[in-house]
Amino acid sequence: MIYSVTLNPSIDYVIELPELELGAVNRLTHAVKLPGGKGINVSRILQTLGLPTTAWGFLGGFTGTFIQDRLDAIDMPCDFTKTAGDTRINVKLKAASETELNASGPTIDAAEIAALQKQIRQT
Numbered sequence: 001m002i003y004s005v006t007l008n009p010s011i012d013y014v015i016e017l018p019e020l021e022l023g024a025v026n027r028l029t030h031a032v033k034l035p036g037g038k039g040i041n042v043s044r045i046l047q048t049l050g051l052p053t054t055a056w057g058f059l060g061g062f063t064g065t066f067i068q069d070r071l072d073a074i075d076m077p078c079d080f081t082k083t084a085g086d087t088r089i090n091v092k093l094k095a096a097s098e099t100e101l102n103a104s105g106p107t108i109d110a111a112e113i114a115a116l117q118k119q120i121r122q123t
Helices: 038-048 061-073 110-121
Strands: 002-006 010-016 030-036 053-060 081-083 088-094 098-101
Touching (some): 002 038, 030 038, 030 061, 038 053, 053 061, 053 110, 061 081, 081 110
Parallel strands (some): 002 053, 010 088, 053 081
Antiparallel strands (some): 088 098
């Protein structure tokens, strides 16, 4: 079993448009919301390669529920520590060039950190 840890996961909201015009209404040509974060991405690749993996980390709020639901939908084994704060949303804007708007994650309190540490130690 290979465990990945994503301390600051996100919903990656990827949007595409022909060009971005600041100060105007822009119409998207495509939009998708994906579970993001380096550890989640590693587990997704490992799963695609047929290797046993489980994703760990912190999830909270409606955004954390969205990520959990999306990972469940692809049968990705995961065991996240729940947090009081909402998991962040990042925007990836693809026009003539790519622009990323990355939010800060929630504050993780000492009890939440201790819960993840305990999970790691018991494995």
